[in-house]
Ligand code: SF4
């Protein structure tokens with residue numbers, strides 16, 4: 001039976017996090033898998049270079065606690081690696097590590113700067129994913145403008161190098177195909193453990209521009225799909241709303257009836273997590289009307305630039321899979337045609353300048 005270990009951790013305090021890691025490892029039998037030669041990869045969510053207090057990225061204190069326990073178990077080779085949004089270069093990685101307060105972690109483990117890539121199961125992958133013996137997937141619990149929730153499965157998208165990620169959006173422009181691709185990717189990466197940072201979570205316009213929601217939990221599981229089921233319960237999210245959960249069930253990757261929780265009680269958010277505008281303004285999931293519009297393409301939710309907030313940094317243009325954003329007179333301008341409503345632009349905008357609008361396709 002898939003087990004999810006649940007531990008309350010009210011804040012990012014080193015000793016409390018370490019105790020939680022020890023309890024999770026014991027509950028899930030992690031100790032038996034770690035030897036001095038095991039090449040351990042910690043894969044956090046480093047979406048972009050943001051201060052940890054903004055709730056966008058996996059908090060460095062979570063990594064610190066994991067590394068402490070792994071070292072006690074004898075692990076000699078511990079690497080931290082992710083491919084943030086935008087380009088995948090050593091220089092851009094250094095900037096992200098600095099902004100996310102990861103640089104001090106380099107005294108405890110190696111921070112990846114090698115941008116070599118490989119290929120497995122039809123996916124381009126960052127090299128550390130291919131070289132690791134034991135992958136610990138370390139997501140942050142957030143809402144997401146495309147996939148509704150971002151936890152274990154969605155975090156693995158960062159195993160695809162840099163802007164190659166945008167290809168997957170182009171090849172799978174509808175949410176059903178994209179969610180199934182994420183599940184395909186999870187079956188290739190096969191994390192040995194997923195360890196969720198759900199201490200300070202993000203609600204509203206996640207994954208980059210929402211608000212902090214303090215939940216005070218860490219969750220861990222050997223099964224990434226089961227962990228996501230528990231994470232959805234914590235958000236008080238109807239599982240049918242999150243396409244990766246729906247398809248994981250359909251593909252028999254998860255069975256909510258078989259989930260066993262161990263450790264502290266899991267108390268669902270009350271009120272439920274606020275959802276992104278891109279979801280609440282959209283009609284994809286909710287109404288008969290929405291179903292009609294979904295099939296007949298009459299209205300969709302699209303990004304729109306708030307020019308007062310836009311600082312002209314160009315990160316949206318860099319991340320747009322359809323290359324339909326230009327910077328003109330220091331403001332982002334989105335072309336009328338070609339948008340696939342993936343909201344990568346909103347995800348990467350540091351100024352919260354991408355808003356949403358429901359309208360007919362041009
Ligand atoms: S404009 Fe934004 S939502 Fe539209 S395709 Fe580009 S990144 Fe995706």
Ligand code: SF4
Nearest residue numbers: 310311313314316349
């Ligand atoms: S919309 Fe956001 S990401 Fe795009 S240029 Fe403006 S501030 Fe930068």
